[in-house]
Amino acid sequence: QVQLVQSGAEVKKPGASVKVSCKVSGYTLTELSMHWVRQAPGKGLEWMGGFDPEDGETIYAQKFQGRVTMTEDTSTDTAYMELSSLRSEDTAVYYCATVAGTLSYYYMDVWGKGTTVTVSS
Amino acid sequence: DIQMTQSPSSLSASVGDRVTITCRASQSISSYLNWYQQKPGKAPKLLIYAASSLQSGVPSRFSGSGSGTDFTLTISSLQPEDFATYYCQQSYSTLAWFTFGPGTKVDIK
Numbered sequence: 001q002v003q004l005v006q007s008g009a010e011v012k013k014p015g016a017s018v019k020v021s022c023k024v025s026g027y028t029l030t031e032l033s034m035h036w037v038r039q040a041p042g043k044g045l046e047w048m049g050g051f052d053p054e055d056g057e058t059i060y061a062q063k064f065q066g067r068v069t070m071t072e073d074t075s076t077d078t079a080y081m082e083l084s085s086l087r088s089e090d091t092a093v094y095y096c097a098t099v100a101g102t103l104s105y106y107y108m109d110v111w112g113k114g115t116t117v118t119v120s121s
Numbered sequence: 122d123i124q125m126t127q128s129p130s131s132l133s134a135s136v137g138d139r140v141t142i143t144c145r146a147s148q149s150i151s152s153y154l155n156w157y158q159q160k161p162g163k164a165p166k167l168l169i170y171a172a173s174s175l176q177s178g179v180p181s182r183f184s185g186s187g188s189g190t191d192f193t194l195t196i197s198s199l200q201p202e203d204f205a206t207y208y209c210q211q212s213y214s215t216l217a218w219f220t221f222g223p224g225t226k227v228d229i230k
Contacts, residue, residue: 035219037165037219044208044221044222044223044224045157045159045210046221047218047219047220047221050218059218061218095164097164097165099219101170101171101212104153104212105152105153105170105171105174105212106212106219107155107167107171107176107210107212108155108165108210108219109167109170109176111164111165111166112164113163
């Protein structure tokens with residue numbers, strides 16, 4: 001059974017970067033397609049990007065292109081999401097989630113507990 | 122980009138009620154539609170995938186239907202643990218993959 005353990009809360013100043021980690025247990029990272037979703041306080045869910053299992057590339061939501069980088073360390077089965085040029089609107093809970101599915105019917109079936117990132121001067 | 126809308130944005134219901142939530146896509150997404158439940162302070166939980174397939178371990182009172190642009194999540198008999206916010210999500214377009222709807226909050230009447 002897959003479990004995802006995320007890093008702890010972060011407080012950052014505007015303009016800084018944050019790197020959130022998501023450690024996998026129960027499976028190896030190479031067997032999974034990892035994605036990232038965020039949720040601002042009192043708001044809905046927003047997909048940021050993740051690994052496309054069909055073409056083997058990482059894809060990013062247009063809104064975050066140029067500012068987000070998602071990487072993986074397969075030696076430690078840990079995925080990372082780094083967001084740069086932080087602004088107050090980036091204050092949110094950041095979730096990692098694994099994507100599963102067949103015949104292109106993909107869905108997010110396992111989620112981490114979330115990492116709170118606060119951007120404040 | 123594919124836009125997702127949900128209605129209503131919130132509803133009040135009683136235990137035992139039948140609850141229906143609607144999700145609409147701005148263009149046809151076939152059956153590439155998932156439903157999630159989220160409780161305060163918790164991560165979302167997958168309920169339904171591919172519009173109508175029940176995720177393992179999810180109670181059978183939850184069901185999904187629809188295809189194309191219009192979808193429905195139905196809770197046949199609302200239970201106390203079902204008070205939560207429900208999100209639909211499309212997985213059709215890889216250009217804007219996994220777009221979520223704005224959510225429907227279900228609370229106690």
